[in-house]
Amino acid sequence: MYSQMGELSSRQQKILQFLIEFMDDNQYPPSVREIQDGCDISSTSVVDYNLRRLEEKGYIHRGKEISRSISLESNQSKRTIPVPILGKIAAGVPLPMPSESDVWSSDQEMLELTEDQTQGKKVFALMVEGTSMIDALINDGDIVVLEPTSSCDNGEMVAVWLKSENETTLKKFFHEGEKIRLQPMNATMSPIYVDPANIEIQGRVVTAIRSM
Amino acid sequence: MYSQMGELSSRQQKILQFLIEFMDDNQYPPSVREIQDGCDISSTSVVDYNLRRLEEKGYIHRGKEISRSISLESNQSKRTIPVPILGKIAAGVPLPMPSESDVWSSDQEMLELTEDQTQGKKVFALMVEGTSMIDALINDGDIVVLEPTSSCDNGEMVAVWLKSENETTLKKFFHEGEKIRLQPMNATMSPIYVDPANIEIQGRVVTAIRSM
DNA sequence: CCAAATCAAAAACATATGTTCTAATTAACA
DNA sequence: TGTTAATTAGAACATATGTTTTTGATTTGG
Numbered sequence: 001m002y003s004q005m006g007e008l009s010s011r012q013q014k015i016l017q018f019l020i021e022f023m024d025d026n027q028y029p030p031s032v033r034e035i036q037d038g039c040d041i042s043s044t045s046v047v048d049y050n051l052r053r054l055e056e057k058g059y060i061h062r063g064k065e066i067s068r069s070i071s072l073e074s075n076q077s078k079r080t081i082p083v084p085i086l087g088k089i090a091a092g093v094p095l096p097m098p099s100e101s102d103v104w105s106s107d108q109e110m111l112e113l114t115e116d117q118t119q120g121k122k123v124f125a126l127m128v129e130g131t132s133m134i135d136a137l138i139n140d141g142d143i144v145v146l147e148p149t150s151s152c153d154n155g156e157m158v159a160v161w162l163k164s165e166n167e168t169t170l171k172k173f174f175h176e177g178e179k180i181r182l183q184p185m186n187a188t189m190s191p192i193y194v195d196p197a198n199i200e201i202q203g204r205v206v207t208a209i210r211s212m
Numbered sequence: 213m214y215s216q217m218g219e220l221s222s223r224q225q226k227i228l229q230f231l232i233e234f235m236d237d238n239q240y241p242p243s244v245r246e247i248q249d250g251c252d253i254s255s256t257s258v259v260d261y262n263l264r265r266l267e268e269k270g271y272i273h274r275g276k277e278i279s280r281s282i283s284l285e286s287n288q289s290k291r292t293i294p295v296p297i298l299g300k301i302a303a304g305v306p307l308p309m310p311s312e313s314d315v316w317s318s319d320q321e322m323l324e325l326t327e328d329q330t331q332g333k334k335v336f337a338l339m340v341e342g343t344s345m346i347d348a349l350i351n352d353g354d355i356v357v358l359e360p361t362s363s364c365d366n367g368e369m370v371a372v373w374l375k376s377e378n379e380t381t382l383k384k385f386f387h388e389g390e391k392i393r394l395q396p397m398n399a400t401m402s403p404i405y406v407d408p409a410n411i412e413i414q415g416r417v418v419t420a421i422r423s424m
Numbered sequence: 425c426c427a428a429a430t431c432a433a434a435a436a437c438a439t440a441t442g443t444t445c446t447a448a449t450t451a452a453c454a
Numbered sequence: 455t456g457t458t459a460a461t462t463a464g465a466a467c468a469t470a471t472g473t474t475t476t477t478g479a480t481t482t483g484g
Binding site for chain 1: 292329
């Protein structure tokens with residue numbers, strides 16, 4: 001019972017498994033002889049042979065004559081980006097604009113996100129407190145990831161500070177003539193119309209995350 | 213103008229910078245001589261000397277007599293876990309249970325998540341299609357991350373396959389006497405009562421993610 | 425069953441690479 | 455300033471490590 005074209009032999013699977021675990025434990029790839037020991041293989045040439053096969057089949061990549069230069073082609077775990085949870089957003093709590101110092105203060109509560117989720121932007125996060133945002137499909141305990149901005153386009157979901165009411169909420173933003181319409185995402189809720197001078201946009205919502 | 217106790221000399225900063233970039237480009241740490249070249253240092257002993265200092269000060273870690281065994285102590289960006297998006301969940305679409313082969317098929321659409329979000333469990337993901345789940349604060353285009361399970365506790369949010377209707381939905385699960393109550397998360401929606409034989413639990417919702 | 429391809433085993437080879445030694449140079453300090 | 459510690463230089467050493475070669479076993483396909 002052996003492998004076909006793109007398939008892996010049991011030995012190759014074992015090596016691949018070992019590679020993953022080794023690079024997980026240590027922070028560097030194993031040498032040929034470490035693979036040999038770890039997989040109970042009698043010869044380095046057998047390791048080399050199967051590594052060539054793994055490279056042919058696209059599972060790994062190797063540098064020529066470079067020690068420990070194996071890298072996993074698939075499982076290239078993308079690096080994560082630490083995102084600061086700057087605070088909680090709820091009724092009545094004004095939200096300070098994030099500054100560089102905030103982002104780099106180390107005792108900040110942090111969230112690890114992938115580049116997919118941050119979309120390559122310098123973002124910060126807020127924890128939603130209470131159910132006041134439930135109209136925007138955002139529940140108590142949810143985390144919203146925002147890209148800092150002071151302006152936005154129509155239809156974008158933004159964190160808006162209502163100066164007169166000293167309150168920050170998440171709404172959809174629409175510029176309509178002299179006024180600005182802040183639209184909850186639930187059709188059963190009524191929009192709020194405010195004067196442009198009365199609001200300050202704090203960030204555009206990039207992602208919302210809910211942990212159960 | 214030189215370094216104090218915990219500070220880094222300009223050469224050590226340069227080396228540290230090079231380490232980060234090198235391990236970012238390639239997937240393995242550099243050798244002493246590659247550091248030498250990359251930082252315009254005249255001798256390997258100088259590299260070794262400064263690497264010792266960097267290790268003393270806790271910036272890196274090295275293995276003895278092991279090539280390319282440098283790992284960054286701080287910037288250990290947490291690894292991400294590839295999560296397969298097995299399909300879409302919507303009205304009328306039965307959802308096959310994920311198998312090992314599914315997880316390893318490479319042409320699967322993938323999502324990169326952090327360990328925080330998967331909670332260390334072997335999870336899979338589904339894309340929500342349509343607004344039929346809006347009662348559970350889950351919108352069209354959202355991604356739900358599920359832990360495979362065939363049983364669950366009361367109150368947990370699960371993906372349930374209703375056999376008779378050949379339909380999979382996300383609901384809160386309650387075992388009540390002879391029947392099972394499947395409760396939407398919105399109080400204005402009515403629960404569904406079903407026979408235990410008529411359902412099959414496919415997974416427990418761990419996380420929900422919405423990208424804007 | 426035979427021939428070709430695939431895989432494994434053992435040993436040897438070449439060099440990539442961490443380490444050490446000694447001396448020179450520069451910075452810190454009192 | 456002189457003395458000590460920190461850093462740099464160059465070279466050589468020891469071995470860790472990728473690679474090759476040869477031989478033999480095992481599988482595959484007709």
